Amino acid sequence: MSLQAKLDAFKADFEAGKPPYSVPRSVIDVMHRATSELIASGLAERALKAGDAAPAFTLADANGRKVSSADLLATGPLIVSFYRGVWCPYCNMDLQALQAALPMFRDRGASLVAISPQNAANSRKSIRNNNLDFPILSDPGNETAAAFGLRFKLPDYLIELYQSLRNDLPAFNGDASWTLPMPARFVIGQDSVIRYAEVNPDYTRRPEPEDMLPALGRSPAHAA
Template sequence: MNSPISPPAPSSTSTITSIPSSSSSSSSSSSIPAPATTAPQATFGSPYAAPDAAAELLRSTGIGVRALRAGDAAPYGALLDARGGTVALPDAWRNGPAIVLFIRGGWCRACSLLLRHWREYGDELRALNTTLIAVSPQSPELTDRTVVDNGVDFAVLSDPELAAANGFGISFTLSPDAVDLYAANGIDVPVLNGNGLWVLPVPATYVVGPDGVIRYAHIEGDPTPAPKPEDVLFEVEERFGWQ
């Protein structure tokens, strides 16, 4: 049964919910800081990869060519919420723009830090009438744990069938060296995701408009620095303005 789309409830993590604008935060006098010029170290492929390695892996897998970019139509994908209910990915941008974060999972330290960073921007998201969701291939049970452990109040969705990751063109099979590195650190990706595959999404950030068209995309390993939340919100403001 599909999970309904309903007004936001702080205690619920089972639905994608647009965050309505509020009179206290939607004033045109508010502003998002200009994009930052620095960003955290890239971690594509393994949690410990350097930025140059991230760029090389992006080239070697072909993801830099096949990944969806600004101007492309965002794909449909049936995902699972933290309780195992089915959620249609396009519901995220049905009533306004959406920010879609692709992460490896709650076991990834960089991913957890990103989720915790984003939880500080609820007022800005409401002012921009923008929905924020995170997508990972891990199981719904582990997704629920990720939500609790990181104290987030936005939807974190499971993509164990890789419908969204494949749709956006950012899934890749880990190399034997990467598999060995993950295994040596006790990270059993096939078990964590429950699909038997050594496949992960490349960490990525997308902004999708209510028409389903991607307006902004950044894939880890791109030449430009990885965006911080304030950078992404600046992109949303530039394209859609205050609501």
């Protein structure tokens, strides 16, 4: 089953209130409103695209070690996946799909990192819960996400909803900004030029990991 098919199945069950989910229709309506407004804002169209220069970044991994995009690019192309946090079930399914595709990325000489605004403890939880074998980096205040054009502030009505659901982003992230990144994936070449970009303001929609393979080229072992 494709990643998007899994996401669609989860969304259908969630919105139908099937066990273990029991969410009032009013909550679903608020989430739909927020997504529609983010789409209408045009923010995704202003994010970085293929052909743009990728911003350099140095962020801490789940164990506090600094990870530099420059160091990773010195060894090959770099895949960067931005996600909302460990609390987002769509993001967790996305991370699992990236983990399943990791051998194909490594076969092409590429590194993979995922970036979220959450603190290190929640990054460790992401790794543990999803059995990940690639780094999760913490982006305080979504500053790196902003450099890629992905950061947005939640509207007040959505903040109120999150608070009512005890989805406390300041506690997850360690900052009170109530900002998130739009989910996005980038393939960055060793020249720091973006080769592939996929940004979606609808967090329930994610591209297939295999979509990035053409931008990574052939396996070095088979490139003649």
